[in-house]
Amino acid sequence: MKIGVDVMGSDLGPKELLKSCLRFVNENDVQLVIYGNQEELDSIDHPRIIKIPTTYVLTMDDGPLAVKRHPNASMVKAITDCVAGENDAVVSAGSSGALLSCGVMISKMIPGIERPAFLAAIPNTIGTSTVLLDMGANSENSSDHLCQFAVLGHAFAQTTMNIEHPTIGLLNIGTEDKKGDLVHKDAVAKLRAMEKINFTGNIEGRDVLNGVVDVLVADGFSGNIALKTVEGTVLAFNQMIKEVIKTNRLTMIGGYLIKEELTKMKDKMNYQKYGGALLAGLNHVIIKAHGSSNEEAFYNAIRQAHKLVGGNVVDKIKRDLL
Amino acid sequence: MKIGVDVMGSDLGPKELLKSCLRFVNENDVQLVIYGNQEELDSIDHPRIIKIPTTYVLTMDDGPLAVKRHPNASMVKAITDCVAGENDAVVSAGSSGALLSCGVMISKMIPGIERPAFLAAIPNTIGTSTVLLDMGANSENSSDHLCQFAVLGHAFAQTTMNIEHPTIGLLNIGTEDKKGDLVHKDAVAKLRAMEKINFTGNIEGRDVLNGVVDVLVADGFSGNIALKTVEGTVLAFNQMIKEVIKTNRLTMIGGYLIKEELTKMKDKMNYQKYGGALLAGLNHVIIKAHGSSNEEAFYNAIRQAHKLVGGNVVDKIKRDLL
Numbered sequence: 001m002k003i004g005v006d007v008m009g010s011d012l013g014p015k016e017l018l019k020s021c022l023r024f025v026n027e028n029d030v031q032l033v034i035y036g037n038q039e040e041l042d043s044i045d046h047p048r049i050i051k052i053p054t055t056y057v058l059t060m061d062d063g064p065l066a067v068k069r070h071p072n073a074s075m076v077k078a079i080t081d082c083v084a085g086e087n088d089a090v091v092s093a094g095s096s097g098a099l100l101s102c103g104v105m106i107s108k109m110i111p112g113i114e115r116p117a118f119l120a121a122i123p124n125t126i127g128t129s130t131v132l133l134d135m136g137a138n139s140e141n142s143s144d145h146l147c148q149f150a151v152l153g154h155a156f157a158q159t160t161m162n163i164e165h166p167t168i169g170l171l172n173i174g175t176e177d178k179k180g181d182l183v184h185k186d187a188v189a190k191l192r193a194m195e196k197i198n199f200t201g202n203i204e205g206r207d208v209l210n211g212v213v214d215v216l217v218a219d220g221f222s223g224n225i226a227l228k229t230v231e232g233t234v235l236a237f238n239q240m241i242k243e244v245i246k247t248n249r250l251t252m253i254g255g256y257l258i259k260e261e262l263t264k265m266k267d268k269m270n271y272q273k274y275g276g277a278l279l280a281g282l283n284h285v286i287i288k289a290h291g292s293s294n295e296e297a298f299y300n301a302i303r304q305a306h307k308l309v310g311g312n313v314v315d316k317i318k319r320d321l322l
Numbered sequence: 323m324k325i326g327v328d329v330m331g332s333d334l335g336p337k338e339l340l341k342s343c344l345r346f347v348n349e350n351d352v353q354l355v356i357y358g359n360q361e362e363l364d365s366i367d368h369p370r371i372i373k374i375p376t377t378y379v380l381t382m383d384d385g386p387l388a389v390k391r392h393p394n395a396s397m398v399k400a401i402t403d404c405v406a407g408e409n410d411a412v413v414s415a416g417s418s419g420a421l422l423s424c425g426v427m428i429s430k431m432i433p434g435i436e437r438p439a440f441l442a443a444i445p446n447t448i449g450t451s452t453v454l455l456d457m458g459a460n461s462e463n464s465s466d467h468l469c470q471f472a473v474l475g476h477a478f479a480q481t482t483m484n485i486e487h488p489t490i491g492l493l494n495i496g497t498e499d500k501k502g503d504l505v506h507k508d509a510v511a512k513l514r515a516m517e518k519i520n521f522t523g524n525i526e527g528r529d530v531l532n533g534v535v536d537v538l539v540a541d542g543f544s545g546n547i548a549l550k551t552v553e554g555t556v557l558a559f560n561q562m563i564k565e566v567i568k569t570n571r572l573t574m575i576g577g578y579l580i581k582e583e584l585t586k587m588k589d590k591m592n593y594q595k596y597g598g599a600l601l602a603g604l605n606h607v608i609i610k611a612h613g614s615s616n617e618e619a620f621y622n623a624i625r626q627a628h629k630l631v632g633g634n635v636v637d638k639i640k641r642d643l644l
Contacts, residue, residue, distance in 0.1 A: 136495050171547065173461060221503060225493065225548050229547075229555070230527075232526075232530055232531055233559075235528070236531045236532065237555075237559045240447065241584075245580060250579045251580045251583050253576070257572045258573045258580070261567075265565075
């Protein structure tokens with residue numbers, strides 16, 4: 001297996017991401033094909049790392065035209081090579097917008113799916129994972145997009161989580177079918193009419209983490225708000241617990257006694273561990289890692305690509321949709 | 323001061339809310355005017371409680387027509403009396419939709435404001451409060467609505483929090499001005515052009531709790547998603563910490579040692595303590611308590627009405643807007 005890695009365009013720079021590459025290739029029997037500026041690539045060397053020097057880095061200011069204009073941008077080259085079979089998946093921590101443009105123009109949409117969605121399986125409080133999509137690939141969606149996301153999520157849960165009839169919910173501002181704006185009301189009616197999926201109804205923000213459904217479909221705007229709000233609240237809580245423990249000597253001893261279990265709990269809700277988001281709906285495995293990925297987060301994004309390619313997930317989703 | 327209380331239409335029933343009324347009137351030098359079915363009112367008695375028997379309870383299935391058709395519904399009568407000066411504010415845990423209809427039709431919008439917004443000051447991690455609106459009175463909003471919410475939030479923060487130039491942010495899916503759908507892009511441009519307010523830009527979900535702005539403006543859909551996601555995550559965390567502490571004897575001792583400080587922290591983030599949401603933009607103080615309010619939550623909703631009437635908040639907001 002060959003995983004393509006675009007090491008350019010992240011907040012912490014290529015050096016941080018190259019550390020993840022080196023660790024991953026040392027720990028796993030795979031080849032990595034790394035795309036980036038020559039001087040960055042010069043700093044790394046491994047028998048199972050193939051280096052492809054590129055000469056441009058797409059940014060969030062680059063629109064679709066730039067994808068055509070810069071065939072030698074790291075992201076463009078990585079995905080073009082993926083389509084040509086030179087690598088089996090692409091991982092990037094570069095601009096989301098640019099990656100979406102590259103994905104749609106080069107890998108192209110699976111027939112029947114109009115828009116890609118950021119998809120991730122996020123940890124929930126019942127100890128399993130909830131597939132959430134779209135987490136922000138789109139800033140607005142039609143009810144048909146939401147139905148297509150449901151089909152993608154259904155196929156993803158079946159394929160990667162071995163759930164035969166995954167339950168599917170729609171993120172909305174109330175549980176009743178008539179809640180929300182026109183797009184969501186319309187989507188509920190359409191989802192209820194789809195025989196192939198097991199749609200259980202609307203889900204409110206307070207149940208995002210409770211594992212009440214296997215797949216939570218959201219429009220890109222509210223999916224993004226919900227995910228980032230969970231992340232922010234988790235961080236705030238971790239910070240507050242730290243302060244509770246630091247209060248005085250007794251609380252410090254208390255903190256010491258619960259430390260091991262507390263760390264396990266924090267690990268469970270550590271979103272860095274869960275790698276990046278799959279650009280679901282494209283013909284290839286393209287993973288968006290967080291722009292601020294550190295070594296661990298980017299390592300996990302590569303690991304996720306590895307797992308999805310190993311499980312033949314995109315092919316299975318495509319077969320399932322046809 | 324006379325506070326009107328509609329005790330009908332909540333999930334836990336009038337008995338629970340009447341407990342809050344009795345406690346409130348015992349602890350505060352106010353009169354309560356209570357609206358509800360005769361048999362419910364019979365169960366309570368206090369020299370400073372005035373009982374107004376009503377004969378109908380509006381539900382979420384009652385549209386605007388029902389407001390006209392049922393002048394003797396508890397909610398309709400309470401707000402009609404408020405407009406007539408028979409009470410100074412109304413608190414209800416009944417249907418949100420019905421309360422909004424009553425508010426708009428009977429109390430009416432402040433000139434210049436087209437839509438009411440659910441507004442609350444929610445606790446943040448820096449120990450102050452963040453004014454959040456709209457938390458779900460609307461399922462979709464125009465950019466003009468968002469600008470009006472900013473003006474309402476500005477006036478509310480000035481009036482109740484004594485902040486001369488409150489900072490204002492817009493909840494969006496990215497921090498750059500061009501992020502989001504057309505409504506949000508347009509709103510950012512308009513908010514930047516408003517000289518009267520101190521607009522600092524877009525705020526992502528991860529900063530909702532961080533107190534980075536005094537006022538966080540959101541469209542009703544994403545404001546509702548964000549608020550409920552915070553609530554859900556807080557509940558999930560409290561549950562997980564409980565399990566951490568229950569793991570074994572040592573963690574139980576640890577839990578005992580941090581218990582006092584942990585309770586303080588939980589109290590700080592306990593949304594039940596913060597009462598209900600103000601229907602901002604109306605001519606009177608109308609407070610929506612949560613449908614599932616228990617005695618404490620409803621008590622706090624009455625307390626909030628008491629505070630807002632005492633501070634003359636709606637009059638000050640109106641004066642500020644003119």
